[in-house]
Amino acid sequence: MRNNKIAEIPLRRAELISPMGVGAICTNSEGVNMMTGALDKWYDMSEHVDVSEYVFQERRLEKILQVDELRLPPDYRSSYNQYATDKTNMENEIPMVRFPTWHYCNHCRIMTKESFANLENKISCSHCKGKNARMVQVPLVVVCAKGHIDDFPWVEWVHRSTSPNCKGPLKLVSTGGATLSTMQVQCTRCEDKKRSLQGVTSGYDKDRSILFSHLDSQGEKYICTGRKHWFGTDESSYEFCGEMPFALLKSSTNVYFPKVISALFLPGDRKEELMNVIDILLRDDVNGEIEYLQSLGLPLGKVADGLKARFRDKFDQIDCENIHSALKMLEQENHENDEVEYKSIEVQIKKQEHDVLIEELQGSEHLKIINEYDASKEKSLLQSMGITKINLVPTLRDTRVLYGFDRLVSNSVLNEESINHGKQLLFHYPERQNKSWLPGYKVFGEGIYIEFDHELLNIWEEKVIVSERFQKMAERIRKAKGDRLMLQSEISPRFVMLHTLAHLLIQELVFECGYSTSALRERMYVSTDPDYIMNGFLIYTASGDSEGTMGGLVRLGKKDKLEVLLRKVIEKASWCSSDPVCNEIGLASGQGVHHLNVAACHNCSYIPETSCEEFNRFLDRGLINIYSEENQGFFSMLKEEI
Numbered sequence: 001m002r003n004n005k006i007a008e009i010p011l012r013r014a015e016l017i018s019p020m021g022v023g024a025i026c027t028n029s030e031g032v033n034m035m036t037g038a039l040d041k042w043y044d045m046s047e048h049v050d051v052s053e054y055v056f057q058e059r060r061l062e063k064i065l066q067v068d069e070l071r072l073p074p075d076y077r078s079s080y081n082q083y084a085t086d087k088t089n090m091e092n093e094i095p096m097v098r099f100p101t102w103h104y105c106n107h108c109r110i111m112t113k114e115s116f117a118n119l120e121n122k123i124s125c126s127h128c129k130g131k132n133a134r135m136v137q138v139p140l141v142v143v144c145a146k147g148h149i150d151d152f153p154w155v156e157w158v159h160r161s162t163s164p165n166c167k168g169p170l171k172l173v174s175t176g177g178a179t180l181s182t183m184q185v186q187c188t189r190c191e192d193k194k195r196s197l198q199g200v201t202s203g204y205d206k207d208r209s210i211l212f213s214h215l216d217s218q219g220e221k222y223i224c225t226g227r228k229h230w231f232g233t234d235e236s237s238y239e240f241c242g243e244m245p246f247a248l249l250k251s252s253t254n255v256y257f258p259k260v261i262s263a264l265f266l267p268g269d270r271k272e273e274l275m276n277v278i279d280i281l282l283r284d285d286v287n288g289e290i291e292y293l294q295s296l297g298l299p300l301g302k303v304a305d306g307l308k309a310r311f312r313d314k315f316d317q318i319d320c321e322n323i324h325s326a327l328k329m330l331e332q333e334n335h336e337n338d339e340v341e342y343k344s345i346e347v348q349i350k351k352q353e354h355d356v357l358i359e360e361l362q363g364s365e366h367l368k369i370i371n372e373y374d375a376s377k378e379k380s381l382l383q384s385m386g387i388t389k390i391n392l393v394p395t396l397r398d399t400r401v402l403y404g405f406d407r408l409v410s411n412s413v414l415n416e417e418s419i420n421h422g423k424q425l426l427f428h429y430p431e432r433q434n435k436s437w438l439p440g441y442k443v444f445g446e447g448i449y450i451e452f453d454h455e456l457l458n459i460w461e462e463k464v465i466v467s468e469r470f471q472k473m474a475e476r477i478r479k480a481k482g483d484r485l486m487l488q489s490e491i492s493p494r495f496v497m498l499h500t501l502a503h504l505l506i507q508e509l510v511f512e513c514g515y516s517t518s519a520l521r522e523r524m525y526v527s528t529d530p531d532y533i534m535n536g537f538l539i540y541t542a543s544g545d546s547e548g549t550m551g552g553l554v555r556l557g558k559k560d561k562l563e564v565l566l567r568k569v570i571e572k573a574s575w576c577s578s579d580p581v582c583n584e585i586g587l588a589s590g591q592g593v594h595h596l597n598v599a600a601c602h603n604c605s606y607i608p609e610t611s612c613e614e615f616n617r618f619l620d621r622g623l624i625n626i627y628s629e630e631n632q633g634f635f636s637m638l639k640e641e642i
Contacts, residue, residue: 007032007121009096014400016073016094017441018258019610021402022426023147023230025099025250030121033137033250035230037095038428039439043074046092053089056442057279058399060349061263064340065403065419069282070440099229100137100250102151104172107133111154111170111185116233127169138172139180140200141250142211142224143407144243147425149255150227152247153215158185158195160217166190180249200247212244231428246408253609257410258402259422261346262523264353265366265397277326280314281307290327300327344532345414351532354525357449358389358536366444368395373559375453381559382453385566386638389451389536392557396447396540401440402426409485410615447540448557454535456638457494464493464632469622472587473598477618480594486617494535495526497623497634499614502537503605504569504624512565514552515541518608570635573624576604583626593617599626 009028011020020026022036043049054072062070074092097116104111108128112135123135140152154172155164171186180197187193200210215222226241248255280286289310293303304323308315315323341348361369373390375382382388404422423430426438464470470493480486502522510517519541525534541553556562576582578601585591586598592606593615600606600619609615625633 005121007034007119009034011094013073013075014441014443017400017402017439018260019256021258021405021439023149023405024256024258025141026096028121031136032121033099034096034119035099037097037230037232039426040428040432041095042439043071043092045074045095046089048087048090049092050088052283055279055437056440057282058263058265058401058440060266060352061261061399061401061440064261064345064349064414065401065438066340066416066436067438068435069437070399070401071437072441073439097229097232099149100141100151102138102154103135104138105130105133106136109171109173110188111138111168111172113151116229137250139249139251140197140247141255142245142247143255144224144241144245145406145408146224146241146243147405147407148224148227148241148243148245149229149407150225150245153211153222154185156222157200157211157215158187158193159190160195160215162216162220162222166193201249201252203246209244209246211247228425236428253615254408257406257615259404259406259410259418260400260402261349261414262398262400263349264356264523265399266352266356277318277322280311281323281326286311286314300324303327347527347529347532350523350525350534351527353523354534354536357391357393357525357538358451360391366395366397367393369393369449372557372562381563384638385563385635386453386456387450388453389449390557390559390562391449391451392554393447393449393538393540394554396445398443398445398540399440400443401438403438443541445541446554447538448553448562449536449538450562451536452498454533457535457634460634460637461493463637464623464634467632469587469598469620469632470496473590473596473620476590476595480596485594486596491618492526492528493623494528495524496618496620498526498535498537499524500573500600500605500619500621501569501624502539503607503612503619504573504621505565506539506607506611508565508569508572509539509553509556513556518611520553520607521611522607522613524613570625572604573621573633574626576601576621578603583622586620586622592619598622 007028007030009026011026016036020036022038024036025033026036027033043051043054051071054074055069056072058070062068073094074089076093077090096119098114098118099116101114101116102111103114103123105125105128107130108125110125110127112126114123125133125135138152141149142152143149154170155167156162158170159166166187166189169188171188173184173186175182175184180200184194184196203209212222222245224241224243224245226239228237228239231237281290286307289307290303293306298306301324304320304327307323308320356367357369359369360371361367370392372392373381373387375388403419404425427433473496477491502524506517506520506522509520521540523538523540525536525538527534556565576599582601582604583599586600589595591597591601596617598620599622605619605621606616623633625631625636
């Protein structure tokens, strides 16, 4: 007996970029786990599809990611209205597959494997047929560093063999308790075959996978199956891998790390008033006409006249001058060097944004910047807090694009290799796409930008960089690099200090601005390179709509209000409710992901991982202001010595 109600997981568009993108495990209110399917079928669920409705432009990201266009994830529109005449893009759903496929009965504990295509909300047990019996998905999955994911090898594990002759049936029983150490899998056919799950998830170092080295009692190694579950079950969803697999809890954060690149709208890239014209010019039929007219040797002015006459319906409300300007802009872009210098590309993106954020800007519809404080005119905040500039950003547009994902560790550098690998993970058949594209999302919001004095930071950094406190952190960072747990540029004391300050300020802002912590994001602008000197951060809204936000964050960026908030933040940085444990453990062994934090924990410095650029890594309250005999915080030293 089966309940045929289909499992549903309502997701916002932004969630389909991060953290629930392709290959991620999603959970609905009934506890059913499903995995977001490949991009190939995202727009195929509706009978009448018009993909052009979802296409948008962000030239900087398109060029970096080497795609023709970006697309919004499809939104669901119900077709219940029988009188609706336009059925375009109706009933469009994101494809999902069931995962994990292994289940156990919560009554008799018998295990069964369901089809990946079984999307029923509740599955009854076919063995005990108990009235309240229900099949529950198992807690474990297997992943590898190349992005593959598969079911835990239950049959192989209990029989201690990579090629067992017996296939069960199996039972997953608990000996009393809620941890894996109290659970064991048993084979009902082989009465003496049972095995505990204790320690099966231990060891993320590639030399210590229990599954790899201890599954087979004869010493045979268990290697990754190369499974790409989000593609389905045909032969092309498997590939030879050979990597060492790791067993993880399906809810672990390191099961899925979305690779997302983000960029703020810059008015210098393209004039926003010409965006609609450019979108029309890039359509296949119009672009073909442009090529034909240019082949005749016509100047751009004549080409614009020809397009106006040829496509009256498309350019009815657009004059020839705007068409000419858009054509000229496209021609300039086409003559630019197509080569992208990927070395320090993310720093280059931020440098372009930084150059705009430090200046006042009023003329753009999608980015407005108002100067609130400038140390060149007033020295009060410079002397007390080392702040040189506060700019309010009442309007901004942030574009985020998903270009792949990692498992186990997030260690990919943005380059051609990682971009191509990401596309291979996102698309089942990338060669079948008419145009190369990636999913993205536009967020309209507001923010506060704060810049600190470079010379004061230099003076402080010279003193703290040789300190025992920072050297312990630097050593753990070097070890993480050596173990291939991260591929990160050099982390400076100023980055750690400003990063921690941004976290604490976000926590303080939520009490006043009306947003939740998860609705705010940080964007760090820190570089000591002489060509890219940046010493600030932007805190902005991570959620919004096409109309933007109501100004609750920007009003707190006023000089007097922000000064009060920062003083509270600096004072709170000196103590945590978990101190002295938080500080002492941080100094002794480190805390957080790969032990890369010092004095930072859930009680003081952590914010939602979707709000942090570094997944809550590289944090230390001690570099702001901490109670100790040897105080090395920037603000305490600023007050006493600088």
